[in-house]
Amino acid sequence: MKQEVAIMWFRRDLRFEDNAALYHAFRQPHPVIPLFIFDTHILDKLTNRNDARVQFIHSVITNMHRQLMRNGSGMWVYYGSPLQVFQQLSENFSIQSVYTNTDYEQYAIERDAGIANFLRQEGAAFHSFKDQIIFDGSEVVKEDGKPYTVFTPYSRKWKALLQSFHLKSYPSGRDMTRFFQSAEHTIPTLAEMGFHAADIPIPSQQLNEGLIAKYNLQRNFPAVNGTSRLGIHLRFGTISIRMLAAKAQQLNEVFLNELIWRDFYHSILYHFPHVRTGKAFKPIYDQIEWSNNEAAFEKWCAGKTGYPIVDAGMRELNATGYMHNRVRMIVASFLTKHLLIDWRWGEAYFAEKLLDYDFAANNGGWQWAAGSGCDAAPYFRIFNPALQTEKFDKNLAYINKWIPELNSFEYPAPIVQHEMARERALQVYGAVLKYKKE
Template sequence: MTQPLNIFWFRRDLRLDDNIGFYHALKSGKPVLPIFIFDSEILESLPKDDARVTFIYETLQTMRNTLQEDYGSSIAIFHGKPLEIYKQLINDYEIDTVYTNHDYEPYARNRDKEIQDFLKSKSIEFKTFKDQVIFEKSEVVKNDGDPYVVFTPYMKTWKETFKTHDLEIYYTNSYLKNLVEHSRLPNLSLSDIGFETSNQKIEEYTVTPTLIQDYEATRNFPAKNGTSRLGPHLRFGTVSIRKMVKKAIAEENEIFWQELIWREFFMQILWHFPHTKDESFKSKYDRIEWRNNEDEFKKWCDGKTGYPLVDAGMRELNETGFMHNRVRMLVGSFLCKHLLIDWRWGEAYFAEKLHDYEMASNIGNWQWVAGSGVDAAPYFRIFNPTTQIKKFDKDHKYIKKWVPEYQELSYPEPMVDHKAARERCLKVYKTALN
């Protein structure tokens, strides 16, 4: 192609409508070539049947089909290091501007800086847009400009700021005719990128008026189908955060809305404090002398701790890629407090297994249960894995589903005594923090 064109680079925004960067690319006045890069740097650490890769792949194929059938266009799909792909693209096309949406994770920030510098050296503009959040970076901060590190005041300021915010939906349908007319752009199969189709499925999300209205009453009970399953869809951008917030407001449900705000709270924490990816937010917590017993860690991973609610959560995660949020708190607390295993071990395991893995929220929540993060649970708060059953699964429905043998002789004895583990934890934490 000799005529100049613009590129739109899909990443965590796998949808054609209400996609801000895509919208601006389509309105730019030049034909738009949509691309996606399966980043080899990210893929190499993942299991070869990773459900998230299958989900991304299948979503892209659906998007390609829509563009081919309705607009005579497509999405060019590549595999490799993004910088190498861009070197190839500037040889193949005359590129004026690359459009994409912001990504806030440390790896993505470094990658984008590298791409921007390279494109600049070739006199190509790199334009990025806020898309996956309502407020980002330093848009919701204290009066002195410092970031909030406690959720409640952050949430209040978020809501105050939102009152004067124009929640625009960026409809793209009337602009999709501005895509390049080329329906046979490069494609790949899963095996081309070294993967196979996963047996696990990422479920469709449910955000009905009924679910939102009942959310507060049902969200803490893992046996009930009371959660939205929105996580992976927000993570990969198959839904628009703006449309979800509009739904929450329409139903006037503060609790559902606050869950969406928690996500942005943790994102701005990771943005302002990128060291929390590897280190405790409260640095003195890095003095804790973790036991890090590998055999005990394996029992926790396999759901064989002898505590039925902990085991149910871990087995649900291993089999489905999902774990109920209330149970996530318990299994996280059990690992860090009962077993004295470093929160980073649990964070890495969740990163591998969770379909809705989001670095900012995962790190934020793991540091919360360990006591080392922002707005954390105090270190002396240690969930009792038995009384949690009475509170949240009193009829044992959830436990029976995932640990059917929990009343059999074959079911293991508890691997630690709750009272003894609690006392050991308090002693170790106190020694480190004093």
């Protein structure tokens, strides 16, 4: 007779402390198998076999495994198709229930529906919990139940709701002996999965409270160490969003607003599912006639546009997997407005490069820059790279760090002239939006 077990399926919640699904898994009577799957559907799409995110996940999972081994347990780690993994586990165990934290991306929704259906046929329950954001679904909506599409009123409602919503941690890390007692599983190596060690360092998980306290004063200046750099840890759940939001409440409201943006963009995905499938939030913008010049796109990717603030940002991204948030807005505006290249091209490039890549935030940011998103600046607001430099990198400290050849003949001339590009963008956008009015 097969042993009855529950499964805790870790995904974007790679921690034992303050883990919603794990807390609930420990409240049922069966031993809990801690499962992680290196999903081939996701990994096979990665063209860079030195992807620092894969190495980061592998390192975190390895550390979790070592921690469990001290209690006679261990992580059960697979490389393959999630459905096939659950089919294999069901052959060896009588799975009573599976606990996991909700992933809101399109593939994840479809994957989880398939797993839940399989488990249902096996007589097992599939339980999914909110963990990576504070409010999800229809928790923050207008009085008439309709979703917010503008950030400021959404944030006001979010903060009002938080007054009656205690940011309490789940005591999920207390009794590690509840895990299934078996350390027989080994973790697939990076090489076995076709990956290699990356040379991009991972930012610290340590919360710098002094930095957060000054966040509103420093966050817009890319040469200053003024942002938390916690994006990758939020992305993969090595820190708790509840813990971070509680700290932000105490330390800095502007930093708290940045966390609210995460919830806001997830709310947009939930209420407007066409956004999850690559469509513009405002459908009329799907009619824009992009030039999509591949040579210009390659220069943008390589940081060789002749616009120093743009090139510095792209070089920082390529070298570190990170780009300062202010600069992200500048380079996105430049690609969509100056070069008239489809925002989806930039979105995909960021998805490939960013350590903290998150579909909701990445999509939301790109559509904001392109003017096609919710809460977007009007299409006729086009960032002037020179003015942005004057405001946020006046002494060129950031630019000189990433463009050492700035004042030499090696640095390219501007790929396009600002005024010409601005007028062209206004014409192309205007043609579509005027048509809408008629």
